[in-house]
Amino acid sequence: MGRKLLLANDKVEGIRYYDVYRREGGYRSVEKALKSLTPDEVTEEVKKSGLRGRGGAGFPAGMKWSFLAKPEGVPRYLVVNADESEPGTFKDRYLMEFIPHLLIEGMIVSSYALGSNNSYIYIRGEYWWIVDILEQAINEAKNNGWLGNNILGTGYNLEIHVQRGAGAYICGEETALLESLEGKRGNPRIKPPFPAVKGLWGCPTVVNNVETISAVVPIINEGGDEYAKIGVGKSTGTKLISACGNINKPGVYEIDMTISVEEFIYSDEYCGGIKNGKRLKACIPGGSSVPILPANLLLKTAKGEQRMMNYEGLAEGGFATGTMMGSGGFIVLDEDQCVVKHTYTLARFYRHESCGQCSPCREGTGWMEKLLLRLEKGEGKTSDIDLLWDIQRKIEGNTICPLGDAAAWPVAAAIRHFRDEFEWHVTNAAEAQTRNYGLAHYADALEVVA
């Protein structure tokens, strides 16, 4: 069994409440950091830990912290990104709903390191009941002297505020989030300047994911070096994976990034295999934005090696034959699922969620959705497939924020790996309305290129 750092005691009765959380060893990292470490030493530990951002991009957290500008007399902010709206991703929700104090604890230590006296949690509007849970936890922490003025007699002051979003996926993009937090329309900002220089209210700001900030707790408790020993290569520590789709045991799992994808899907400790004895067809391992892979490429890399469940493993082969860790939203498709329909569903999501600022994303996402719907309904043409490819190519990399890429990649990957399924929808239009293309050859062993 892998190491559990975040979900070590999530099953303990009453862990949501302060007394139990504290009894189980909670808030030790705050005592350690505030009493025995300087802010820079905390940042140093996070750097040593090799922790990478868990929100999707995987940017090293310690490095991000060290980029934070520190001009005299200007406040700095920590903003926790709890917008979690990526289809397939629901790990932050689990953390906040069941162990809210872990996030609060992580925020205190992180805010101390960054010099923030007011830190924010920006949470997606649909998580309305979690707002209450978080606010209760904040109150408990405050009543017990972990928040407010002069925390632990160290002279350090901190308030934590919870702000609800209004249900827009784009407000998860960090600069759109900041706009929304300032009470404006959630349009991503044009970068530079980056939030580390000009963020919330024009002040230096660090935006981190819920899981990233929660991971700071074990890093401080165990030390950055110890944390870095878990996992492999640049995938240090543990990662939460929210698994869903056609599997026996959907849910949130903590993995230590040394296991293989195959083990994650088929082991009873995790997904427990494909549901109803069906066969695996495809999977999106890191949330809806990352490239989909057919079963054969998911389990083995193009080199014929076991594909590992970590940043490097999933990215092995680049976009040609690999994918990404993303936010850890693991979506499994069995042999009964239609990749065309599935791609259409995602395209519809991105069309709906584009903020509409830049022309390639605003217009391109709508166009792709319409073409995919036509293909799905059996009214498409073979040239539509090439057109889709060309549209996604012209969106990718040419937009203000990565939502454009996030809309382009799923379409690109679906066509790259499942082109014959798309073609079958054109050539067997009537049949495509009554049955699925099925597993076809997508699980066949691949010829290994040396």
Added chain:
Amino acid sequence: MSEQQLFKVTIDNITVEVPAGTTILQAARQVGGDVAPPAMCYYTPLEGSGGKCRTCLVEVSKGSEKDPRPMPKLVASCRTTVMDGMEVKNITSPRVKDARAGVVEFLLLNHPLDCPVCDQAGECHLQDLGYQHGSDGTRYEFKRRTFSKHNLGNYIQLHMTRCILCYRCVFTADQVTGKRVHGVLDRGDHAEIATYIEKSLDNDFIGNVIDVCPVGALTDKTFRFKNRVWFTKPVDAHCNCTKCSGKVTLWQRGNEVLRVTARKDEWGEIKKTDDGKTGWICNECRFERKNINDWIIEGPTKVSRQSVISANHYETIDKPQDTLVEVMGGRQPKMLMDIHAISDVNQPGVKLSELPGPATGKTFNKNNQQ
């Protein structure tokens, strides 16, 4: 103050020196001509504008002298500042051309293409963009998005269907009128310019949104359908206005003043007045002073954009230099340009008599490439 630092930047192999902090777009405009990328959303007088339409994307093939690494993605030249020793490719980059063609196609995707009934036709930046960087057809086979027309007060009409969401009017309403009556509602391809019509628009400077709009989405109701712009004659004039500089361009037919606008430069941006401020004009000058006696005429406006509008007023027309005057018996040609200079028709490589059928544009292009 210490002397302004100058940076060397090379755009399409032409080097210019610009003050630190200049954007690539502004540097390219100093070079001028084709080297200046098209800009549909950026508008110099409007702080915060730009970055949205993506027509001005360029390739940075060398970051700077200090850090020569190329930038991996194309960048919006209107919002990227130059570094010393930077090398930029605009029309010399196939990647830029490809991406720009894509952007033009995206911008035209839902555009109604109702130029024949649009007041903006002839001075529309989207038309120009389409001519210069677009293709001759669309690959879009779906119903285009439409909105119903809105009156924004008595003077302005919003035809949202034509809008390209450049946000210029939003910035104008925010910065010039000091009151945000425009905003954007909804998201993505269903986003629209919204205005709480009843609430305001009584601001003295709101009419300027018409001038900044690159397309025919915001038009002047006092001018609507009165005339095609290319039949009107632009004349610089001024009056002693107490609200604005009073320096305007009148668009006349005979002695009739059909329309009043602010004065614009060759990039379609409102010019600065002598005091260095942007020459926004007030509603009264724009909408109410339509009598020639309201104005002191300065003389014909020089228009240097190459759109249809300037047909009568070319500053730099490609005229056949020598023979024509002789041919015409000493008379100067009036409105004439050398079609051979701007088209590919005159290709010695094409032997018309050897073609199996009628020659088309394709024939010439094909031969050109050989």
